[in-house]
Each structure stands twice: as structure tokens, then as C-alpha cells.
Amino acid sequence: xxxxxxxxxxxxxxxxxxxxxxxxxxxxxxxxxxxxxxxxxxxxxxxxxxxxxxxxxxxxxxxxxxxxxxxxxxxxxxxxxxxxxxxxxxxxxxxxxxxxxxxxxxxxxxxxxxxxxxxxxxxxxxxxxxxxxxxxxxxxxxxxxxxxxxxxxxxxxxxxxxxxxxxxxxxxxxxxxxxxxxxxxxxxxxxxxxxxxxxxxxxxxxxxxxxxxxxxxxxxxxxxxxxxxxxxxxxxxxxxxxxxxxxxxxxxxxxxxxxxxxxxxxxxxxxxxxxxxxxxxxxxxxxxxxxxxxxxxxxxxxxxxxxxxxxxxxxxxxxxxxxxxxxxxxxxxxxxxxxxxxxxxxxxxxxxxxxxxxxxxxxxxxx
Amino acid sequence: xxxxxxxxxxxxxxxxxxxxxxxxxxxxxxxxxxxxxxxxxxxxxxxxxxxxxxxxxxxxxxxxxxxxxxxxxxxxxxxxxxxxxxxxxxxxxxxxxxxxxxxxxxxxxxxxxxxxxxxxxxxxxxxxxxxxxxxxxxxxxxxxxxxxxxxxxxxxxxxxxxxxxxxxxxxxxxxxxxxxxxxxxxxxxxxxxxxxxxxxxxxxxxxxxxxxxxxxxxxxxxxxxxxxxxxxxxxxxxxxxxxxxxxxxxxxxxxxxxxxxxxxxxxxxxxxxxxxxxxxxxxxxxxxxxxxxxxxxxxxxxxxxxxxxxxxxxxxxxxxxxxxxxxxxxxxxxxxxxxxxxxxxxxxxxxxxxxxxxxxxxxxxxx
Numbered sequence: 141x142x143x144x145x146x147x148x149x150x151x152x153x154x155x156x157x158x159x160x161x162x163x164x165x166x167x168x169x170x171x172x173x174x175x176x177x178x179x180x181x182x183x184x185x186x187x188x189x190x191x192x193x194x195x196x197x198x199x200x201x202x203x204x205x206x207x208x209x210x211x212x213x214x215x216x217x218x219x220x221x222x223x224x225x226x227x228x229x230x231x232x233x234x235x236x237x238x239x240x241x242x243x244x245x246x247x248x249x250x251x252x253x254x255x256x257x258x259x260x261x262x263x264x265x266x267x268x269x270x271x272x273x274x275x276x277x278x279x280x281x282x283x284x285x286x287x288x289x290x291x292x293x294x295x296x297x298x299x300x301x302x303x304x305x306x307x308x309x310x311x312x313x314x315x316x317x318x319x320x321x322x323x324x325x326x327x328x329x330x331x332x333x334x335x336x337x338x339x340x341x342x343x344x345x346x347x348x349x350x351x352x353x354x355x356x357x358x359x360x361x362x363x364x365x366x367x368x369x370x371x372x373x374x375x376x377x378x379x380x381x382x383x384x385x386x387x388x389x390x391x392x393x394x395x396x397x398x399x400x401x402x403x404x405x406x407x408x409x410x411x412x413x414x415x416x417x418x419x420x421x422x423x424x425x426x427x428x429x430x431x432x433x434x435x436x437x438x439x440x441x442x443x444x445x446x447x448x449x450x451x452x453x454x455x456x457x458x459x460x461x462x463x464x465x466x467x468x469x470x471x472x473x474x475x476x477x478x479x480x481x482x483x484x485x486x487x488x489x490x491x492x493x494x495x496x497x498x499x500x501x502x503x504x505x506x507x
Numbered sequence: 508x509x510x511x512x513x514x515x516x517x518x519x520x521x522x523x524x525x526x527x528x529x530x531x532x533x534x535x536x537x538x539x540x541x542x543x544x545x546x547x548x549x550x551x552x553x554x555x556x557x558x559x560x561x562x563x564x565x566x567x568x569x570x571x572x573x574x575x576x577x578x579x580x581x582x583x584x585x586x587x588x589x590x591x592x593x594x595x596x597x598x599x600x601x602x603x604x605x606x607x608x609x610x611x612x613x614x615x616x617x618x619x620x621x622x623x624x625x626x627x628x629x630x631x632x633x634x635x636x637x638x639x640x641x642x643x644x645x646x647x648x649x650x651x652x653x654x655x656x657x658x659x660x661x662x663x664x665x666x667x668x669x670x671x672x673x674x675x676x677x678x679x680x681x682x683x684x685x686x687x688x689x690x691x692x693x694x695x696x697x698x699x700x701x702x703x704x705x706x707x708x709x710x711x712x713x714x715x716x717x718x719x720x721x722x723x724x725x726x727x728x729x730x731x732x733x734x735x736x737x738x739x740x741x742x743x744x745x746x747x748x749x750x751x752x753x754x755x756x757x758x759x760x761x762x763x764x765x766x767x768x769x770x771x772x773x774x775x776x777x778x779x780x781x782x783x784x785x786x787x788x789x790x791x792x793x794x795x796x797x798x799x800x801x802x803x804x805x806x807x808x809x810x811x812x813x814x815x816x817x818x819x820x821x822x823x824x825x826x827x828x829x830x831x832x833x834x835x836x837x838x839x840x841x842x843x844x845x846x847x848x849x850x851x852x853x854x855x856x857x858x859x860x861x862x863x864x865x866x867x868x869x870x871x872x873x874x
Contacts (some may be wrong), residue, residue, distance in 0.1 A: 146525035151518060157717075158513035205849075349751065350524075353724045384716065 145405030173232030224252030239281030280330025282390020337389030538597030606648030648695025649757020704756030725755030
């Protein structure tokens with residue numbers, strides 16, 4: 141007899157997934173509001189075709205465009221955009237882009253209807269936000285279906301997340317077509333972000349039968365794209381599979397949060413400019429070796445599901461795709477201290493202490 | 508290459524599943540409103556222990572009780588209860604019971620805040636409803652996680668459903684403990700309702716990768732209880748597995764609706780007083796024989812997943828548990844005409860015509 145732990149689940153997002161989903165569901169924009177603030181990065185929204193589809197769907201209706209979200213958006217940027225929303229009295233937000241645009245949009249949605257400062261997002265209770273339509277142009281973040289937003293906080297020299305049920309997008313419109321124009325290396329690093337969500341949620345101490353179902357379905361879909369990731373060529377099918385995997389990764393972490401790989405990865409992005417997806421999988425070997433000790437069955441299931449024979453072959457698959465900095469002792473200690481603050485450490489099986497984390501930093505560049 | 512059809516998914520219910528979940532989450536009541544109308548049947552809510560847990564969780568707060576919901580609730584009953592809600596100005600609804608109480612509560616939630624008549628529910632657009640906390644005391648209906656309500660309409664001599672995103676419960680609190688006191692025969696018939704949701708959604712032409720994931724997870728959980736259903740003895744584990752399966756069945760049909768078994772089953776409940784779960788599985792043999800022709804892989808997967816060797820053994824498992832009326836030609840034709848009106852017929856693979864349906868009515872009692 142195993143009797144489940146308490147399952148909690150809440151994903152109030154209207155998800156529409158499939159080629160042409162923006163064009164085929166124009167009514168969602170009118171259903172959400174009258175005067176949107178469109179949040180994008182500098183180029184991805186336009187290159188992907190998503191921006192044009194949205195403008196077309198708005199059918200001549202008014203909108204304000206804020207297209208200056210940088211990768212790893214800073215608190216100051218979201219404050220800037222929120223001021224714009226207030227000035228023009230926008231009543232909903234359309235976020236088009238990768239995790240940066242989507243996460244920024246969530247922060248903007250809150251700041252636009254409150255008197256909170258950007259830093260307040262991390263400490264004060266959030267009680268409202270503008271409704272958001274999220275349109276991902278990468279397959280990695282899963283942000284379109286999560287209550288999380290991750291911003292870069294220079295004062296704290298790291299990325300910091302906040303969570304609120306009010307920042308769940310009202311709609312997530314996922315069209316794999318928007319990822320067709322992504323360069324291979326960017327497709328790979330974002331796909332690794334999705335993989336890390338799926339793996340970390342699956343292992344999480346907060347995982348339940350239900351959350352593991354999402355992880356397994358996502359890992360299964362990611363597995364179908366392993367060959368494409370290997371040869372670095374992506375057809376419609378693999379783009380489709382990766383976007384579905386990414387969405388499931390988002391749903392999975394909405395139930396559990398992440399675990400140690402994310403906590404460790406933030407410093408690799410902040411100090412070494414590694415793309416977010418690589419910064420997590422950079423730790424794949426020490427993380428999976430740790431998991432093999434504490435969650436053997438789950439570890440074996442992932443390796444098998446992805447079609448690898450053992451832990452080393454699987455780790456090689458991920459590690460071969462990235463450049464790996466080697467960290468010195470001072471860096472490992474410093475980053476270790478930063479990582480230990482993240483609550484995701486506590487959700488990792490096997491009771492990680494500071495010394496384990498520091499060791500993982502050391503081993504990641506050398507194993 | 509298979510490229511998915513468009514996936515749509517929306518389950519805005521805060522799901523909390525597990526033993527003690529009402530007691531452990533008292534704050535959900537305050538979070539939902541101040542003055543609840545509690546909707547129950549005549550005895551199940553109290554026998555199950557759920558009513559006491561709710562009163563305890565309300566901690567002395569005021570409530571109004573309407574405990575006169577009958578099985579297969581009629582339109583007149585929900586009008587009656589809605590009047591009560593209006594009279595006392597209740598601001599949310601707590602529904603405790605099986606599908607009848609939960610479905611009635613959804614109708615009451617709409618009528619309590621509109622000027623609609625009960626019959627309007629089937630024809631007019633629904634724009635609002637009181638928030639609902641749904642607490643199932645049976646494992647079958649899945650109503651706690653669906654946007655559907657099914658009422659008995661005497662004028663039309665059948666059961667009729669209506670759907671609205673406004674009648675999704677705000678909270679679903681699922682405690683398997685509340686089913687411990689259910690008699691074996693009632694446990695079996697309700698479990699069959701859950702099974703029919705899982706099967707029918709899995710086969711539905713509206714099914715997607717995502718909805719099928721829920722069906723398969725639910726079928727997997729139902730399978731773990733097959734032995735208990737066989738020996739008609741239910742321990743905590745099998746009660747838990749059946750409630751989890753039932754919830755997943757609800758989530759699955761929220762994505763797809765049902766198919767032919769439900770359409771055919773309504774007349775068996777209306778005219779022959781068969782319990783709802785039996786009235787659907789009464790058609791298991793002609794339905795699965797039809798599916799074996801049109802969806803061979805899916806049919807085989809279900810049979811295998813449930814641990815049976817072939818379609819006949821599986822059907823026997825279901826059919827042995829119920830008394831089966833044999834229908835005459837006149838009845839088959841009459842019920843066939845009623846069933847053909849149901850939209851779920853069109854969602855069934857294999858293009859069912861009236862003559863197929865009439866044949867299924869004939870075969871169901873004799874095969």
C-alpha cells in the first residue's frame with residue numbers, strides 16, 4: 141500500500157496549442173480586454189511571425205508596444221514598462237517571446253495595477269494583475285503556463301523568482317511555427333531548459349502522482365526530439381514535440397517548483413553568461429549521480445525513456461552541446477552560498493548541504 | 508510525422524486530493540465566501556463524514572443547508588434550492604455528495620445569481636454563477652472537476668446536460684475517506700461511471716495527446732482497483748485509486764466530453780432505473796466491438812492496461828456486476844431516437860447512424 145501524499149493542482153490557464161492557433165482563435169483577444177500593452181524582446185517576436193499574427197488578430201484595434209525587454213530582464217525594465225501601461229491605461233498584456241518577455245510581462249502585469257515597486261514583487265503579497273495572453277516563441281521556459289516570473293536582481297547578484305496565482309496567463313497560445321526560425325543553438329539551449337524542468341519536477345520532493353504524469357508525458361515528448369537535437373536539425377515534428385514538452389515542463393514545475401539544478405544554474409547565467417538552459421544542464425552529471433543514489437528508479441526511468449543506455453551517455457548528450465567553464469575554489473564557494481538561499485534546494489531529495497553544492501560546482505566543469 | 512491536432516485545455520479548479528484534505532485546508536472556505544448554501548442529498552454527506560468535516564471547517568460560521576437533492580436531480584429541485592439561496596443571500600455553494608448533489612449545485616449556482624429558469628440552463632448563455640466548493644463522496648462522476656451538469660428533464664424523457672466555464676468548481680476537495688462507508692454495490696456502479704468517462708474520452712474524436720494522458724493515467728489507477736472490484740472488497744488503497752481515477756475521468760471528459768456509451772445510457776437510467784455507471788457499461792460489449800473496428804490500438808491498450816486477455820473477458824468483468832434488462836424492438840427504436848440527439852454520438856469514431864445505435868441497444872442485453 142502506498143497511499144498518495146496530498147496532491148494540489150491548479151492551472152487556470154486557457155491553453156490552446158497547435159499550428160495556426162493565434163489566427164484560429166482571434167476571439168481570445170477581445171475576450172481578454174480592449175487595449176493591450178504588447179511586451180516583446182528586440183527581435184524574436186517579429187522574426188517568429190508571432191507579432192504579425194497578433195496584429196492581424198487585433199484587426200486594427202489599438203495597442204501599445206514595449207519591445208525593449210532584454211534577455212534576463214532586470215527589475216528596472218519591468219518598472220519602465222509598467223509606467224507605460226499606467227500612462228496609457230492598458231487593460232491587458234500580450235506577451236510574445238521567450239522566457240524573458242513572458243516573465244517580464246508577468247511582473248509588468250502586477251506593477252501596472254498596483255503601487256508596488258519592482259523589488260516589492262519579491263517580498264509583498266500580490267493581490268491582482270492585468271490579464272495576460274502569453275505567446276511563446278521558444279520551447280523552453282514553459283512560462284506561459286506557470287505562476288512564476290524570474291527577474292535579474294543586480295543588488296543580490298542573482299536571478300530571483302516570485303510566484304502568484306494572479307500572474308498565471310489567462311491564455312497561453314502555443315504555435316510551434318513560431319520556433320521554426322530559431323537558430324539551432326538557441327533551440328538546443330531552450331530545449332535543455334524544458335528538459336531541466338521536466339527532470340527536476342519529476343525528482344522533486346514535492347512531486348505527486350499527478351505532477352509526475354506531466355513530467356513523464358513531457359519527457360516522452362522531449363525524447364522524440366533527441367535525434368533532432370543530436371544532429372542539430374529541426375523539422376516541424378521535432379519543433380512540435382519540443383514545444384509540447386516545454387509546456388508540460390511548465391505545468392510540472394507549476395506543481396512542484398524546480399530543484400537543485402536551477403538553484404545552481406543561476407550563478408552560471410549571472411556570472412558566466414551561460415544561456416539559462418545550459419546553465420542548468422551544466423550540472424547534469426553531479427545532479428544525476430546524486431539522484432541515482434537517492435531516486436534510483438526515477439533516474440533509470442528518465443535515462444531509458446530518453447533512449448540512453450546509462451547515465452554517462454545521457455550526460456554526454458547534454459554536455460557535448462555546451463561550452464563548460466571550469467570554476468575555481470573561490471567561485472564554487474561563492475556560488476554555493478548563493479545557491480543555498482534558493483528554496484528549490486530543499487525540494488531536492490537527499491538533503492543537500494552547502495558542501496554538497498560546492499562539490500557539484502567543482503565537479504560540473506570537470507566530470 | 509503526425510503533428511497534433513489543436514489541443515485545448517482549461518481546468519481552472521483548485522484541486523486538493525488526499526486523506527484529511529478538508530480538515531487540512533480550512534482556509535479554502537473563507538477564501539471562497541462568507542455565507543454558504545450547503546447542497547447535499549438526503550444521507551450520503553452525513554454518513555460519509557464529509558458534512559461534519561465541513562461544519563468543523565466553517566468553525567461556527569453561518570450556513571444554510573439544502574439536503575433534499577434526489578438521485579438524478581430534476582430541474583424543479585434546483586429551482587427550489589436556488590430560491591433558498593436568493594432568499595438568504597448566500598455568496599457561495601458547498602456541494603457535498605455524489606454526482607447528483609454536485610451537478611445540482613452547479614445549476615443552483617447559476618440560478619441563484621440570475622433570473623434564469625431551470626429550463627433556460629439548456630438554451631441560454633450562462634455568464635455567471637456563485638463559486639462552488641465541491642466535495643465528492645463517491646468515486647465516479649468526476650463532476651468536481653468538470654464544467655458539466657446533468658439534470659433530469661421529464662418533458663424530454665431523458666437526462667440533459669449543460670456546460671459553462673462558470674460552473675467549474677472553484678475548489679475540489681477529494682478525500683477518499685468519504686467513500687469508506689459506501690456499500691460495495693454502489694462503489695462498483697460509481698466506479699464504472701469513472702471507467703466509462705476514461706474510456707469514452709480516450710476514444711473520443713475530440714481527444715488529444717493531452718486528454719489521452721489523463722485517460723491513461725486514470726485507466727492505470729482504475730486498473731489497480733480491478734481486483735477489489737472483482738472480490739467486492741475495498742481497502743483504503745483501492746478507495747484511493749478509484750477516487751483518483753474518477754477525478755482523472757472528470758478531467759478527461761472536461762477536454763472531450765463523452766461518446767456513445769453515455770448517449771445510450773441515459774435511457775437506461777430514465778426508463779429502467781439503472782444506476783448511471785451501470786447504464787453506460789451496459790453497452791460495453793457492442794461499444795468495444797465497434798471500437799475494435801475503428802480504434803484497434805486504443806482498444807487493445809485499454810484491455811491490456813486493465814489486465815484482461817481479450818475483449819470478452821474484459822466485458823464479462825463489467826457485465827457480471829449488473830442486472831441487464833433485455834429490450835424489445837419498440838424500446839430499442841425509441842431509445843435510439845433519443846440517443847441520436849446527444850452530441851456525444853458525433854464525437855464517437857466510426858460514424859454512428861441510427862441503425863447502429865438501435866443495434867447496440869438490441870445487442871447490449873443479449874451479447
